[in-house]
Amino acid sequence: MHKDDQALIFELTKPGRVGYSLPEMDVPELDLNELLPEGFLREEEPELPEVSELDIMRHYTALSRRNHGVDSGFYPLGSCTMKYNPKINENVARFNGFAHIHPLQDESSVQGALELMYDLQEHLIEITGMDEVTLQPAAGAHGEWTGLMMIRAYHEANGDTKRTKVVVPDSAHGTNPASATVAGFETITVKSDENGLVDLEDLRSVVGEDTAALMLTNPNTLGLFEENILEMAEIVHAAGGKLYYDGANLNAVLSKARPGDMGFDVVHLNLHKTFTGPHGGGGPGSGPVGVKADLIPFLPKPIVAKRGDEFVLDYDRPQSIGRVKPYYGNFGINVRAYTYIRTMGPDGLKAVTEYAVLNANYMMRRLQEFYDLPFDRHCKHEFVLSGRRQKKLGVRTLDIAKRLLDFGYHPPTIYFPLNVEECIMIEPTETESKETLDAFIDAMIQIAKEAEENPEIVQEAPHTTVIGRLDETTAARKPILRYQKQ
Amino acid sequence: MKHRYLPMTEADKQAMLETIGVSSVQELFNDIPESVQFKGEYKIKQAKSETALMKELTQLAGKNADLKANTCFLGAGVYDHYMPVIVDHVLSRSEFYTAYTPYQPEISQGELQAIFEFQTMICELTGMDVANSSMYDGSTSLAEAAMLSTGQTKRKKVLISSAVHPESKEVVKTYAKGQYVEVVEIPHNDGVTDLDALKEMMSDEIAAVIVQYPNFFGRIEPMKELEEIIHGQKAMFVVSSNPLALGALTPPGKFGADIVAGDAQVFGIPTAFGGPHCGYFAVTNKLMRKVPGRLVGQTTDDEGRRGFVLTLQAREQHIRRDKATSNICSNQALNALAASVAMTALGKKGVKEMATANMQKAYYAKKVFKENGFELALEGPSFNEFVVKLNRPVKEVNQALLQKGIIGGYDLGRDFTDLANHMLVAVTELRTKEEIDTFVKELGDYHA
Numbered sequence: 001m002h003k004d005d006q007a008l009i010f011e012l013t014k015p016g017r018v019g020y021s022l023p024e025m026d027v028p029e030l031d032l033n034e035l036l037p038e039g040f041l042r043e044e045e046p047e048l049p050e051v052s053e054l055d056i057m058r059h060y061t062a063l064s065r066r067n068h069g070v071d072s073g074f075y076p077l078g079s080c081t082m083k084y085n086p087k088i089n090e091n092v093a094r095f096n097g098f099a100h101i102h103p104l105q106d107e108s109s110v111q112g113a114l115e116l117m118y119d120l121q122e123h124l125i126e127i128t129g130m131d132e133v134t135l136q137p138a139a140g141a142h143g144e145w146t147g148l149m150m151i152r153a154y155h156e157a158n159g160d161t162k163r164t165k166v167v168v169p170d171s172a173h174g175t176n177p178a179s180a181t182v183a184g185f186e187t188i189t190v191k192s193d194e195n196g197l198v199d200l201e202d203l204r205s206v207v208g209e210d211t212a213a214l215m216l217t218n219p220n221t222l223g224l225f226e227e228n229i230l231e232m233a234e235i236v237h238a239a240g241g242k243l244y245y246d247g248a249n250l251n252a253v254l255s256k257a258r259p260g261d262m263g264f265d266v267v268h269l270n271l272h273k274t275f276t277g278p279h280g281g282g283g284p285g286s287g288p289v290g291v292k293a294d295l296i297p298f299l300p301k302p303i304v305a306k307r308g309d310e311f312v313l314d315y316d317r318p319q320s321i322g323r324v325k326p327y328y329g330n331f332g333i334n335v336r337a338y339t340y341i342r343t344m345g346p347d348g349l350k351a352v353t354e355y356a357v358l359n360a361n362y363m364m365r366r367l368q369e370f371y372d373l374p375f376d377r378h379c380k381h382e383f384v385l386s387g388r389r390q391k392k393l394g395v396r397t398l399d400i401a402k403r404l405l406d407f408g409y410h411p412p413t414i415y416f417p418l419n420v421e422e423c424i425m426i427e428p429t430e431t432e433s434k435e436t437l438d439a440f441i442d443a444m445i446q447i448a449k450e451a452e453e454n455p456e457i458v459q460e461a462p463h464t465t466v467i468g469r470l471d472e473t474t475a476a477r478k479p480i481l482r483y484q485k486q
Numbered sequence: 487m488k489h490r491y492l493p494m495t496e497a498d499k500q501a502m503l504e505t506i507g508v509s510s511v512q513e514l515f516n517d518i519p520e521s522v523q524f525k526g527e528y529k530i531k532q533a534k535s536e537t538a539l540m541k542e543l544t545q546l547a548g549k550n551a552d553l554k555a556n557t558c559f560l561g562a563g564v565y566d567h568y569m570p571v572i573v574d575h576v577l578s579r580s581e582f583y584t585a586y587t588p589y590q591p592e593i594s595q596g597e598l599q600a601i602f603e604f605q606t607m608i609c610e611l612t613g614m615d616v617a618n619s620s621m622y623d624g625s626t627s628l629a630e631a632a633m634l635s636t637g638q639t640k641r642k643k644v645l646i647s648s649a650v651h652p653e654s655k656e657v658v659k660t661y662a663k664g665q666y667v668e669v670v671e672i673p674h675n676d677g678v679t680d681l682d683a684l685k686e687m688m689s690d691e692i693a694a695v696i697v698q699y700p701n702f703f704g705r706i707e708p709m710k711e712l713e714e715i716i717h718g719q720k721a722m723f724v725v726s727s728n729p730l731a732l733g734a735l736t737p738p739g740k741f742g743a744d745i746v747a748g749d750a751q752v753f754g755i756p757t758a759f760g761g762p763h764c765g766y767f768a769v770t771n772k773l774m775r776k777v778p779g780r781l782v783g784q785t786t787d788d789e790g791r792r793g794f795v796l797t798l799q800a801r802e803q804h805i806r807r808d809k810a811t812s813n814i815c816s817n818q819a820l821n822a823l824a825a826s827v828a829m830t831a832l833g834k835k836g837v838k839e840m841a842t843a844n845m846q847k848a849y850y851a852k853k854v855f856k857e858n859g860f861e862l863a864l865e866g867p868s869f870n871e872f873v874v875k876l877n878r879p880v881k882e883v884n885q886a887l888l889q890k891g892i893i894g895g896y897d898l899g900r901d902f903t904d905l906a907n908h909m910l911v912a913v914t915e916l917r918t919k920e921e922i923d924t925f926v927k928e929l930g931d932y933h934a
Binding site: 001008010018023024029030035039040042045047048049050053059061064070071083085088090093094097101104105106108112116127139140141142144179180181182183186187227255256261262281284286321325326327329331339342343345346347349355357362366377380401416430432433462465467470475476482483 | 501
């Protein structure tokens with residue numbers, strides 16, 4: 001062990017210590033050997049830690065100090081919408097009436113929960129311009145797959161079984177083609193043109209009678225609005241395909257354009273991005289899916305419905321694709337998103353997008369002198385730079401990202417989208433102040449200068465973190481995926 | 487407008503517009519075609535102040551009968567358990583909950599190490615070699631296990647015990663449809679998977695057999711016999727398991743399971759109307775490189791300091807894209823952290839003590855039911871659930887119980903036509919002797 005190593009909880013174990021307080025055993029105890037068939041009573045105890053409550057709190061406090069969140073500092077991770085996570089959301093989600101209700105209780109005893117879900121559905125219907133919404137999918141990728149399964153069911157219901165292909169732009173999130181595959185489709189890639197938008201000619205050439213759907217993020221992952229969206233919708237619809245909207249970038253268009261009005265048939269949202277369910281270190285998320293009327297019969301069941309003054313779970317949906325998740329989705333995250341929407345209101349949501357876009361454009365214009373800007377036009381909520389100028393000096397985008405750590409920032413998304421060389425993708429979000437943006441810009445400018453004058457300091461970064469760059473090759477070649485007692 | 491989440495001032499805005507070289511924010515949206523521009527405001531509820539919204543939502547939450555104010559005998563996959571108070575204190579460290587996926591390991595060591603510890607604890611409980619960083623929930627995790635088995639065996643048919651959670655069965659079937667996999671149910675025989683039926687159904691076309699241990703009726707499956715039948719045809723033995731039960735029961739790994747999936751909600755995660763919970767996914771070493779989702783591995787930096795990274799990423803969607811066998815990206819990281827803290831607090835002794843307490847109290851409840859003239863159905867060795875036969879529809883009984891502050895058990899008639907008027911009762915370590923006695927007494931008029 002190195003002297004700086006952070007102990008694992010298992011290394012703090014001392015037999016005899018406990019960190020729990022279980023309820024009293026107030027019933028007569030039986031001999032378990034007599035209750036279970038032979039061989040079913042566990043003999044070898046699981047090697048879980050044996051530590052006191054203070055040990056636990058110190059351990060996790062130490063771990064938390066080795067972690068950077070939005071509350072720690074600026075986090076301009078492109079396509080992830082790392083905005084402030086409101087604290088009221090956390091309080092509301094912890095109310096007994098939301099946190100401590102059972103999904104299989106009688107409907108009459110959970111009317112408040114069903115009402116919240118129904119009202120959230122109504123709000124999301126208006127925000128997306130769709131006709132119905134399911135809250136069941138657990139995350140964005142899960143929503144993508146759910147939407148594609150519905151599109152498949154729709155075509156199949158029409159006897160249209162030759163539609164085996166899903167068209168995805170080359171700039172798409174990796175989940176898009178993966179979701180298409182697990183929904184039983186083949187993926188066809190459509191190229192981007194020199195302006196960073198979907199190449200209409202190429203789209204025309206790949207779309208046909210075997211097209212089930214086109215999946216699109218708008219604005220796309222370059223932060224650019226697909227201004228030919230109506231032509232694209234027409235091409236896909238004329239061929240009998242459906243249009244799928246990846247809502248990862250919805251923060252760019254709240255109150256400015258609705259997927260439903262752009263011609264999209266199916267939409268998923270990432271409530272943990274645009275609507276401030278916290279990112280949680282990588283989840284839990286929530287990925288509601290909205291659809292146009294002709295796809296409603298295929299929604300996963302149940303759906304929350306209103307009958308008179310009562311809220312009910314509607315299971316009577318014979319054409320439903322079935323369940324995609326037990327119970328009704330990540331309710332706790334949906335409570336947070338609902339709280340956020342009600343905190344912002346219509347004018348607040350409009351301002352969210354306006355500031356998100358203003359901030360991104362401001363940063364882009366201030367940085368374009370120092371880094372290559374592959375697409376010189378107004379961006380939406382995020383933009384991409386290319387580190388190819390710095391690469392010629394021997395400084396890679398990865399080095400720039402690591403150097404940003406020394407300034408106390410989480411770096412932008414890097415090497416994505418794939419169609420931009422040495423890509424740096426920056427999404428500031430609306431909750432950051434001008435002072436924060438300026439300080440980050442200054443750091444980026446300093447790094448660009450360092451790349452010219454003192455590249456080693458960038459190449460060898462980070463210099464200030466608790467650990468240096470890690471040996472990922474060995475990690476993958478000789479995987480150590482769990483602690484083993486020495 | 488002024489809002490506490492929006493820090494830009496009017497002066498900031500003007501300065502920024504000037505730098506950009508436009509005169510208004512609206513100009514930045516001129517690339518949106520006129521015909522799809524949304525004009526005006528959404529027709530949604532107006533914003534409320536913090537205080538007013540807290541009040542409204544407090545009242546809305548108050549319309550629900552929660553498990554703190556009522557006594558819960560409902561389980562069926564989601565359980566009312568001891569939640570060490572410390573769990574929420576750790577979760578409230580915002581360095582954890584306001585971070586995202588640990589893409590930059592140098593500033594994400596806290597999250598990465600916590601997940602590495604989670605993976606270790608899941609391996610210990612299940613008796614498996616490798617566990618991932620979490621899945622959405624137990625059901626989707628089980629579905630991914632079924633899909634993994636078809637990829638691994640190149641077979642396209644999966645058998646699932648009818649004694650698996652009904653909603654898990656439904657989710658497995660939806661996933662299977664996506665990949666053109668056939669799913670066939672194995673009947674149960676008096677509450678456990680019917681071994682004779684399984685033998686008949688078994689062939690070299692079966693990719694996997696899925697059972698639940700303890701199963702949906704609370705019963706202990708004949709794991710040894712199942713393993714022999716399943717591996718006899720080189721199919722994969724996939725087990726859905728309540729990890730708390732494994733504090734007292736021999737783990738599936740010991741019985742030769744290839745994949746163990748399940749939900750860690752039992753460890754420090756609130757019922758939350760069914761989610762978010764925390765799926766886990768554990769396999770043998772042989773399947774390490776086929777695991778869906780994220781894996782954290784240990785390595786070192788150039789000074790020899792121990793550190794943790796996301797590893798074996800060649801499996802994942804962002805690298806493999808359309809060649810990926812799973813599309814999972816975000817998982818349930820924060821809930822995996824909650825489960826880790828709870829597993830840590832319970833520790834080696836507590837997990838056994840808590841699991842045992844569930845059995846003791848459930849067996850006590852069984853005894854009281856029998857003594858009071860109730861008939862138990864599908865009866866046999868069990869963990870913390872069992873089936874009671876009533877003389878009235880369970881829904882009706884539960885509505886009456888609710889008036890007494892009791893949340894009754896699950897209505898098995900919803901999923902099993904031959905089990906109308908049968909209630910699946912869950913008794914966890916939280917239920918006191920007095921609550922159990924009262925519950926049986928309140929059901930007094932309903933025994934069949």
